[in-house]
Amino acid sequence: MQLFFDEGVRQPVRSLGITEDRVLLGELFAKDVSGLASAGVMKGAVESLHTFCTVDAKEPFQAVKDKVDLSPLCEIGEVDAIDSDLNTAVAQRVDLVVELIEQVKSWLDPLRDQNITNQKIKELREAGEPNGLREIISVYGRTRFFTYLKEWKVGGKFLKLIAQLKDTVDALEVTLSKMQGDLDKLKEEIQKTMDARQEAQAALEQAAKAVDLAEEKKAEIEAKVKELQEQGEQMRNEIAELEAQVAAAKKKFYAARNLLLEEHQKSVSLLQFWEEEDDSVEALRAETSQAQHRLLLLRNEAQRAERVYNNAAARLHDAQRQEDAKDSRRREALAAA
Structure with a gap:
């Protein structure tokens, strides 16, 4: 049963570079997204748009205002507010992706969510539990089959x-x-x-x-x-x-x-x-x-x-x-x- 889950889930996850012993998050995700080069480029583009609206387009828009009002095209708000809002959006997505990756990575641990040590596993096996029983609980614990398997636990x-x-x-x-x-x-x-x-x-x-x-x-x-x-x-x-x-x-x-x-x-x-x-x-x-x-x-x-x-x-x-x-x-x- 471990082999089944390992082939179906863990091996594909490892092929993506997510492994039990490698810390990816510090290597791949910036702690402060506002310091990224792309963040500076984005801020420069917003500032250019703001300058265009407040300087370059002001007189032309005014000249045709009696025919068509183009002022809504420049209702973008303050540059600093836009920059802060966009940085927050990216930072939130980073946190969400990191959380999801952590969840995916957690499935590489056979003892996921059990709060049990390898020493305790050894003691349980010495007490008679079949080898591998604790390692499949996280995956199969809610299956109908497990209502049978759980009776092999110590105390069952x-x-x-x-x-x-x-x-x-x-x-x-x-x-x-x-x-x-x-x-x-x-x-x-x-x-x-x-x-x-x-x-x-x-x-x-x-x-x-x-x-x-x-x-x-x-x-x-x-x-x-x-x-x-x-x-x-x-x-x-x-x-x-x-x-x-x-x-x-x-x-x-x-x-x-x-x-x-x-x-x-x-x-x-x-x-x-x-x-x-x-x-x-x-x-x-x-x-x-x-x-x-x-x-x-x-x-x-x-x-x-x-x-x-x-x-x-x-x-x-x-x-x-x-x-x-x-x-x-x-x-x-x-x-x-």
Whole structure:
């Protein structure tokens, strides 16, 4: 949008010699127009006319007065009054032209009429305002389109939405991090249980090797050893499945987050976007709608990942409690044997 106004207005103005850093008025316009050479020539012409009327034409005009009265041709007034009046007229036009040139020159300033410093502009950008927003206010501030653009100012609703988006993403990041930490702890607990089960399995295998053990009892112990092996393999598979589900959910979450951030970056790159798009208002509104939709998807992915983790973790905890109870009974049976 700056490029549009620059090409349409500022460049032609600069081609006339009016620039941001050149003071033309002191060079081109006289402070006292009465001192100009042309002012002296004009005054001399008025004086000559006055002399002609009061001296040269007086007798000839009088000679033909009974036929035609030529005296109105010399009703010009006093020379000094005429000179002062004409000087004032030119001086007023100079002031008017200077004022108009100053107005034209003011349009070369992107921050025209805003009473804002470059340092303040920098602070506003650091606070989240899109680059170039303040520079287009003077030109487009009264357009219908600007009723949309103004919401990107600091304090406007769009930057508040972006802040909410950041808070949401940060909260979801914390949730995923906690979920990963809980998963690691769960794996440690399950590994301890599996280690204890392997010890019990080794004890049962050792008992099965006893030569004086009845065949029936030995078969029972071997069956329990096989059962422990199968249950251990099942638990390892469930852990692997849980890790895969959490990893898939995290992958979808980060993909949705990155896409959302990418769309946000497009929406705040105002200058590039406006130069490339024709239907800017509708397109920007569509971008905003898509971003809100992706934010919803982002939340859903994180919630889905959390549900997958909680369900799988609960299932593994239940299985662990059941196995602990079985292990306790097996140890009692082994001790009795």
